[in-house]
Amino acid sequence: MAEIPPPKILIVDDETAQMKALCNTLKDHGYETVGYSSPKPALAELGKSEFDLLLSDLMMPEMNGIELLQAARKQSPDLVCIIMTGEGTIATAVEAMKSGALDYILKPFKLSAILPVLDRALAVRRLRLENVALSRRVEERTAELEAANKELEAFSYSVSHDLRAPLRHIGGFTQLLAQTEPSFSTQGKRYLDLITQAARQMEQLIADLLDFSRNSRIEMRQIPVDLQELVERILQDLQPEMAGRKIAWKRTPLPPAQGDPSLLRQVFSNLILNAVKYSRTREVAEIEIGCAGNAENEIVIFVRDNGVGFDMKYADKLFGVFQRLHGPDEFEGTGIGLANVRRIVARHGGRTWAEARLNEGATFFFTLKPAVLPVAAENGKI
Numbered sequence: 001m002a003e004i005p006p007p008k009i010l011i012v013d014d015e016t017a018q019m020k021a022l023c024n025t026l027k028d029h030g031y032e033t034v035g036y037s038s039p040k041p042a043l044a045e046l047g048k049s050e051f052d053l054l055l056s057d058l059m060m061p062e063m064n065g066i067e068l069l070q071a072a073r074k075q076s077p078d079l080v081c082i083i084m085t086g087e088g089t090i091a092t093a094v095e096a097m098k099s100g101a102l103d104y105i106l107k108p109f110k111l112s113a114i115l116p117v118l119d120r121a122l123a124v125r126r127l128r129l130e131n132v133a134l135s136r137r138v139e140e141r142t143a144e145l146e147a148a149n150k151e152l153e154a155f156s157y158s159v160s161h162d163l164r165a166p167l168r169h170i171g172g173f174t175q176l177l178a179q180t181e182p183s184f185s186t187q188g189k190r191y192l193d194l195i196t197q198a199a200r201q202m203e204q205l206i207a208d209l210l211d212f213s214r215n216s217r218i219e220m221r222q223i224p225v226d227l228q229e230l231v232e233r234i235l236q237d238l239q240p241e242m243a244g245r246k247i248a249w250k251r252t253p254l255p256p257a258q259g260d261p262s263l264l265r266q267v268f269s270n271l272i273l274n275a276v277k278y279s280r281t282r283e284v285a286e287i288e289i290g291c292a293g294n295a296e297n298e299i300v301i302f303v304r305d306n307g308v309g310f311d312m313k314y315a316d317k318l319f320g321v322f323q324r325l326h327g328p329d330e331f332e333g334t335g336i337g338l339a340n341v342r343r344i345v346a347r348h349g350g351r352t353w354a355e356a357r358l359n360e361g362a363t364f365f366f367t368l369k370p371a372v373l374p375v376a377a378e379n380g381k382i
């Protein structure tokens with residue numbers, strides 16, 4: 001193991017004899033010391049080699065301790081500084097601490113008094129350095145992850161995109177075959193139908209995957225959005241989906257949120273569509289849209305229904321891509337809606353979760369940041 005070098009201390013005191021004595025005593029205690037009796041050459045030394053700690057007298061003729069420590073920290077920002085001062089100048093010593101000294105020592109001092117102060121200051125320096133190294137590491141890791149994520153996104157986008165052309169060929173030629181070859185048996189025609197259906201389903205999956213991928217890449221706006229109006233419009237647009245259904249709507253006021261109106265529209269549409277879809281076995285569906293919490297930095301929104309619900313052990317899985325609890329014969333869908341909801345809400349800095357019981361309805365929650373300004377007339381429009 002590499003040996004740890006002793007801490008290196010720069011000592012500056014215009015009383016040369018005292019400075020030399022301190023250098024020697026600290027050297028005896030395992031420190032490496034370099035001493036100067038005036039600040040300027042000490043600063044020049046700092047430019048040449050690295051020190052852990054500066055121990056400086058306060059009152060010196062050419063430049064006082066405060067000026068020295070300010071100049072020194074400009075050159076070497078991680079350096080920790082301790083000021084030595086006589087009894088009469090405590091106020092100035094406090095001033096020194098305000099301008100960046102970590103501690104001060106009153107003169108005359110005993111060795112037993114100075115050693116713990118030095119230890120503490122060096123521990124602070126170590127912590128500072130570790131902190132800097134840690135933040136650098138976090139930044140590097142974040143950059144690496146972002147790059148890897150982008151690459152993966154680009155890859156899945158191009159794969160999905162490239163899969164479309166051969167798939168269209170399969171669909172197209174199967175249909176052509178069915179039309180131009182009348183000699184197919186009934187069984188053969190059924191197979192052709194199944195191939196066409198499967199190709200269509202795969203086209204839908206790919207289209208959904210591309211939308212999902214687009215949602216995480218498109219530039220996001222951050223403006224105040226009138227959620228109340230947003231829901232109003234969605235409900236109007238969903239009228240065709242609700243034809244022939246009896247739905248008892250319950251709505252409580254939603255506060256304005258900060259975000260991207262068209263992305264937030266997707267969040268609400270997906271959750272409301274799910275509530276409508278998974279409650280269609282009920283004679284009268286009950287769907288509630290409301291706000292479950294309105295704190296200073298977070299609003300909690302929910303969409304609740306009295307539909308088929310689900311077992312809570314799957315509650316988190318549902319937010320994954322193509323994860324479905326219900327088969328296509330029971331409820332149609334590709335299983336990407338909630339994945340979109342989670343991703344969009346996460347891009348807004350929010351969380352998503354669900355609560356449900358099998359056959360007793362489900363509630364989906366998500367959080368958003370409240371609007372920072374009132375909603376402008378032209379904002380919040382989708």
Ligand SMILES: Nc1ncnc2c1ncn2[C@@H]1O[C@H](COP(=O)(O)OP(=O)(O)OP(=O)(O)O)[C@@H](O)[C@H]1O
Nearest residue numbers: 274278309318324325326333334335336337338362
């Ligand atoms: N309100 C709900 N009640 C019961 N189960 C639900 C509800 N919402 C979602 N689920 C379950 O979660 C699964 C995933 O939902 P998600 O919205 O992602 O997909 P989907 O509705 O199946 O298809 P689509 O991609 O068209 O939205 C659903 O298949 C269903 O099993």
Ligand SMILES: [Mg+2]
Nearest residue numbers: 274333337338
């Ligand atoms: Mg859905």
